Amino acid sequence: MDACEGDVPEAEWGGYHRIEKGYGLRWYDRTEGYAQQLIDGTKLLRKRVETIDVTPDLLITGAVDWLNEVLTLKVKGEEDRYSHTDLYDFAAKVEGAKKTFTLLKDELEKM
Structure with a gap:
């Protein structure tokens, strides 16, 4: 897809x-x-x-994957080479990672 x-x-x-x-x-x-x-x-x-059973580990892994994707694909403009909407995707991935951290912050601080 x-x-x-x-x-x-x-x-x-x-x-x-x-x-x-x-x-x-x-x-x-x-x-x-x-x-x-x-x-x-x-x-x-x-x-x-x-x-899928969504666990905190799965959420954290997903957030890290989003940030890695921003660093490796989005910055180069390879992902959206036709629509040129990379900056929107960039912002959405970072926002999603921040939201994940916000949701799990209390649990992470206990670790």
Whole structure:
């Protein structure tokens, strides 16, 4: 769903960035079928998320992953190479990490 061009074989590439690449390139001709694939993938993801036991360790790991992603991908502009919305993504990842820390601060201080 979130793979960038070159992350997976061309025949398997779909999702957000596949649709995003088509903007400005007669996107309606180039994104046929990808929107439904994205909808189906989102529904499947929702079903899987509902089965996950979210623990403080998982939240902390996720927050650290977001910050690492900002440092390695977002700063270079590779993630949103077509839409150029990197700064919005950058801010959202940092905000999410801060919120995670706020939610777990009391527990972390006990450690």
